Amino acid sequence: xxxxxxxxxxxxxxxxxxxxxxxxxxxxxxxxxxxxxxxxxxxxxxxxxxxxxxxxxxxxxxxxxxxxxxxxxxxxxxxxxxxxxxxxxxxxxxxxxxxxxxxxxxxxxxxxxxxxxxxxxxxxxxxxxxxxxxxxxxxxxxxxxxxxxxxxxxxxxxxxxxxxxxxxxxxxxxxxxxxxxxxxxxxxxxxxxxxxxxxxxxxxxxxxxxxxxxxxxxxxxxxxxxxxxxxxxxxxxxxxxxxxxxxxxxxxxxxxxxxxxxxxxxxxxxxxxxxxxxxxxxxxxxxxxxxxxxxxxxxxxxxxxxxxxxxxxxxxxxxxxxxxxxxxxxxxxxxxxxxxxxxxxxxxxxxxxxxxxxxxxxxxxxxxxxxxxxxxxxxxxxxxxxxxxxxxxxxxxxxxxxxxxxxxxxxxxxxxxxxxxxxxxxxxxxxxxxxxxxxxxxxxxxxxxxxxxxxxxxxxxxxxxxxxxxxxxxxxxxxxxxxxxxxxxxxxxxxxxxxxxxxxxxxxxxxxxxxxxxxxxxxxxxxxxxxxxxxxxxxxxxxxxxxxxxxxxxxxxxxxxxxxxxxxxxxxxxxxxxxxxxxxxxxxxxxxxxxxxxxxxxxxxxxxxxxxx
Numbered sequence: 225x226x227x228x229x230x231x232x233x234x235x236x237x238x239x240x241x242x243x244x245x246x247x248x249x250x251x252x253x254x255x256x257x258x259x260x261x262x263x264x265x266x267x268x269x270x271x272x273x274x275x276x277x278x279x280x281x282x283x284x285x286x287x288x289x290x291x292x293x294x295x296x297x298x299x300x301x302x303x304x305x306x307x308x309x310x311x312x313x314x315x316x317x318x319x320x321x322x323x324x325x326x327x328x329x330x331x332x333x334x335x336x337x338x339x340x341x342x343x344x345x346x347x348x349x350x351x352x353x354x355x356x357x358x359x360x361x362x363x364x365x366x367x368x369x370x371x372x373x374x375x376x377x378x379x380x381x382x383x384x385x386x387x388x389x390x391x392x393x394x395x396x397x398x399x400x401x402x403x404x405x406x407x408x409x410x411x412x413x414x415x416x417x418x419x420x421x422x423x424x425x426x427x428x429x430x431x432x433x434x435x436x437x438x439x440x441x442x443x444x445x446x447x448x449x450x451x452x453x454x455x456x457x458x459x460x461x462x463x464x465x466x467x468x469x470x471x472x473x474x475x476x477x478x479x480x481x482x483x484x485x486x487x488x489x490x491x492x493x494x495x496x497x498x499x500x501x502x503x504x505x506x507x508x509x510x511x512x513x514x515x516x517x518x519x520x521x522x523x524x525x526x527x528x529x530x531x532x533x534x535x536x537x538x539x540x541x542x543x544x545x546x547x548x549x550x551x552x553x554x555x556x557x558x559x560x561x562x563x564x565x566x567x568x569x570x571x572x573x574x575x576x577x578x579x580x581x582x583x584x585x586x587x588x589x590x591x592x593x594x595x596x597x598x599x600x601x602x603x604x605x606x607x608x609x610x611x612x613x614x615x616x617x618x619x620x621x622x623x624x625x626x627x628x629x630x631x632x633x634x635x636x637x638x639x640x641x642x643x644x645x646x647x648x649x650x651x652x653x654x655x656x657x658x659x660x661x662x663x664x665x666x667x668x669x670x671x672x673x674x675x676x677x678x679x680x681x682x683x684x685x686x687x688x689x690x691x692x693x694x695x696x697x698x699x700x701x702x703x704x705x706x707x708x709x710x711x712x713x714x715x716x717x718x719x720x721x722x723x724x725x726x727x728x729x730x731x732x733x734x735x736x737x738x739x740x741x742x743x744x745x746x747x748x749x750x751x752x753x754x755x756x757x758x759x760x761x762x763x764x765x766x767x768x769x770x771x772x773x774x775x776x777x778x779x780x781x782x783x784x785x786x787x788x789x790x791x792x793x794x795x796x797x798x799x800x801x802x803x804x805x806x807x808x809x810x811x812x813x814x815x816x817x818x819x820x821x822x823x824x825x826x827x828x829x830x831x832x833x834x835x836x837x
Contacts, residue, residue, distance in 0.1 A: 261287030262544055264551065267305075267312035269297040269319070269530055272743045277555075277563045284554045288547060291655070296691055296709070299324035299605075304706035306331040306535075308695045313538050313548055316530040320360070322351065323604040326443050329354040333534040335361060340552055345596050348574040351441045352531065360533045361552070364561050364571035364580060365526035365600065366498035368418045369589070370512040376403065376491045378508075386522070388423070388459075388515045392466045398491045399467040406468050407490035409476045413608020416615045417601065418494055419469070420456055422514040422525035425599055427455040429516075429523065437602060446604060446637045453629035460618040460628075469619050497569040497586065498529060511569075513589050514599075524592050526572045527601035529564060532556075572598060610635030644698045646819030652694040652827045656687065656748065662758075665827035666690035667750035670708060670815055672825040675752040677814040678715065678784045678807065682723060682767075683752040684730060685711075685786035689811055690750075699819060710812035711787035714804035718783050720775045724767050726783070726793065726800050727756060731765055733792035745792040751830035758833050768832070786811060 271294040282290050293312055295301040297319050305311050311331055335341050336358035341349065344361070352360035370391075377384050377394075380401060385391035395405025410416045427433045436452060439445040448456075463469040484490040486504055492512075495501060503509050513522045532552065538545045554560060558578050565571040570586040572593055573579065582590050592598070614632035617623040623631065652665035659665040667690040675683045689709045699707075718726065733745040754775070757766045767775055775781075785793075785804060793801035818824055 261285075261289055262547060263289040263291060264314065264544070264548065265291045265293060265312035266314045266316070267293040267295045267302065268316045270294055274529075274564060275743075276566065277560060280560055280563050281551065281554055285547070285551065288551075294688060294691070298691075298706060299328060300702045301692055301706040303328050304703055305692055308693070308697075310693060310695075311535045311537065313535050313544065314532060314551065315535070316363075316532050318528070318530045319603065320351075320528070320531050320601075321603045321605045321607070322441050323443055323446070325352070325360065326354055328533070329357065329359050331536055332357075332359040333536050333539060334358060335534065338549060338552075340549070340556055343556075343575045343577070345574055345576050348596075348600075350438070351600055351602065354442070360531040361556065362528035362574050362600070363530045363532065363556070364564055364573045365528045365598070366496045366568070367513075367570065367572055367586075367589075367598075368414075368422060368494060368496050368525045368527075368601075369586075370406075370515075371485070371493050371495045371501060372510045372512060373485065373488065373491050374508040374510045375506075376488060382491075384510065385512060385515060386519045387517060388426070389517075391512075391515050392462060392468055394491070395468045396466050403488065404484060404490040406492045407476065407481045407484045408469070408473050408494050409478045409481045410469070410473045410615055410619070411475060411612065412478065413612050415494065416611035417603070417607055418525060419460075419463075419615060420611050421599070421601060423463075424456050424459055425514045425523055425525065426516045426521055427452055428599060429521070440602060440604075446606075447633040448629065448636065450629065453632065454625050456614070456632075457618060457623070457625045457628040460615060464619050464622075469615070471620050474616055474620060498571065500567055500569050500583065501585065509585060510588055511585055513592055522589075522592065522597075524572060524589060524598040525601065526598045528574070529571070572596075604636065605640070606636050606638050641701050644700060645704060645816060647698050647822050648694055648696055648819060648824055649822060650694065650824055650826060651696050652690075654690040654693045659827060660829045660831070661833070662748070662831045663687075663827070663829055664690050664748075664750060666692070666694045666707070668752070668827040668830060669694055669824055670811060671750045671752035671830075672828065673818040674713065674784055674786075674809070674811065674814045676825070677817050678713065678809055679782065680715065680753060680784040681781040682754045682783045683785070684727065684783070684789050685750050685811065686746055686788040687748045687750040689786055689788070694824070704812060704816060704819075708812050708815050710810050712790075713784055713786060713807050713809050713811065713814075714790050715782065715784045715807050716800070716803040716805070717780050718800065718803060719780060720767075720777045722800050722803070723754075723775075723781050723783055726785070726798065727767055728765065729793055729796050729798040729800075730789055733796060736792075736796065745795060746788060749789070752828070755830050755832055758831055760833070770828075772832070 271292050299317055299321050302315050334357040341358055349358050382394050382397050385394050398405035408415050436449050481493050485493045514525045534548055538548050561573055561578055561580055565580045570582045571580050610632050613635050617628050617631045652669045653659055654664050654666040656664055664687045667687040670690055671683045671685050691709050692707045694707055730746055730749050734748055736745050754767050755770055757768050
């Protein structure tokens with residue numbers, strides 16, 4: 225673990241807070257200009273990835289105040305905020321679902337006339353266009369490829385495949401040798417989707433398949449055509465019969481897939497290019513693109529590491545709109561894309577004149593990358609579950625073509641549940657310092673619902689468990705999932721000293737980084753049932769009662785914590801971690817239960833800060 229100096233960081237936080245208190249005498253709004261420039265909100269699919277890229281973007285705009293928000297890779301999160309007039313200026317999503325993206329289109333700016341849009345290759349913006357309006361721009365794409373243990377192929381004299389039939393034959397030959405020809409964790413929706421779309425690319429690249437894709441992208445259809453279903457069913461049936469796929473793949477976990485590959489138990493697997501693969505010493509590796517009937521059918525199966533859109537409201541402020549478009553130009557510049565590609569095997573730029581670095585593993589497909597020959601993953605909100613069910617119907621249940629089509633289309637076209645689950649009578653923001661100097665109001669509300677539902681004396685959760693503001697009004701299941709991170713909860717009976725030690729460990733976790741992580745273990749805690757008295761220099765942080773009095777040193781406290789807090793205690797090897805056990809309640813179930821009563825608790829200030837002397 226990499227641990228930053230706690231005293232220095234906490235003192236800095238305390239200093240900032242004292243400045244807020246002395247100079248403003250009020251709370252800080254996220255929409256205010258905090259320094260000398262304009263504030264730009266950017267909602268990213270998480271706030272961990274690409275820190276070097278984010279730093280590069282910020283460095284080009286020293287007078288802009290950037291607020292990076294976390295939408296948890298959920299288009300529904302963006303819709304939830306847009307419907308309440310609270311959309312960020314720039315939004316980014318990785319798991320791009322065309323039906324949810326279509327619902328978001330009315331809130332987005334048309335980018336078709338921008339200079340940046342003209343730099344993309346012909347046809348690459350079709351999946352992101354709604355009623356003639358270009359709403360999204362794809363960042364460089366990762367490539368899902370077939371990774372090959374070349375040494376194994378050479379050892380047994382098996383030809384490295386160039387076509388789909390050769391791929392099937394190679395799998396058969398390895399299976400005879402007691403080596404799995406191809407291992408893939410089909411229980412993961414994205415992997416079953418790769419099998420259908422990537423290995424089934426011959427259909428989707430045909431004239432009929434491209435016509436169906438156009439209809440799917442513009443939401444004219446949410447079901448697979450009969451010819452498409454027959455092609456995929458027969459492909460899967462061949463895979464089953466030739467041992468390319470087996471029932472064991474339906475339950476295979478990703479870590480086991482890589483383990484089988486590393487120990488020569490599997491000759492081929494599928495993996496993404498956005499993480500550099502090293503493999504074993506003294507073993508040669510290569511990769512295969514998606515294969516077809518002939519070598520000329522080979523293509524790359526890609527999806528952008530994120531897609532970017534701009535809120536339509538930005539146009540209300542011409543100065544902000546100009547800056548936002550300057551930011552987009554920097555984000556998609558060649559230098560920025562090269563930063564995104566650092567630490568990868570390769571990324572695929574959809575821009576005409578940008579070729580990104582390719583490491584040795586991806587040299588066999590360098591021509592495909594240079595020629596921009598690819599298909600882009602296509603999803604609606606049901607595609608992952610539909611793909612898993614469809615693949616299983618053939619591999620496990622030996623479904624016929626009609627049964628396969630029924631299964632995949634049943635899942636693909638399943639409607640979104642719009643049942644109202646509960647109603648909120650309050651609004652609570654989720655930005656740190658929006659209502660109180662060091663608190664997230666929505667996190668306070670969530671923590672209090674946990675206390676109410678679990679009869680806890682004290683609750684400690686991660687402040688970013690509040691994934692979005694809590695708005696007044698009705699809530700559906702989609703709204704709830706957009707607003708609250710559903711984490712497991714753990715409880716323990718602790719003494720006052722033990723509870724204080726847990727809190728101290730959590731505060732340490734706010735400046736402690738796990739291996740290869742770019743963000744601390746805990747963003748900042750949110751409390752209920754107790755407050756924390758923080759010293760300005762950050763060296764003494766004391767838990768106190770809500771009325772400001774000291775805790776009872778002779779009492780036992782029923783304490784409930786969230787999964788992220790539990791993870792932090794475990795990683796820090798805190799002696800109190802073993803005292804906690806999982807309970808049936810979750811963050812979402814506690815919040816939902818209180819929401820259904822129509823009486824959510826008001827946000828509370830749970831930090832008390834030592835006065836400035």
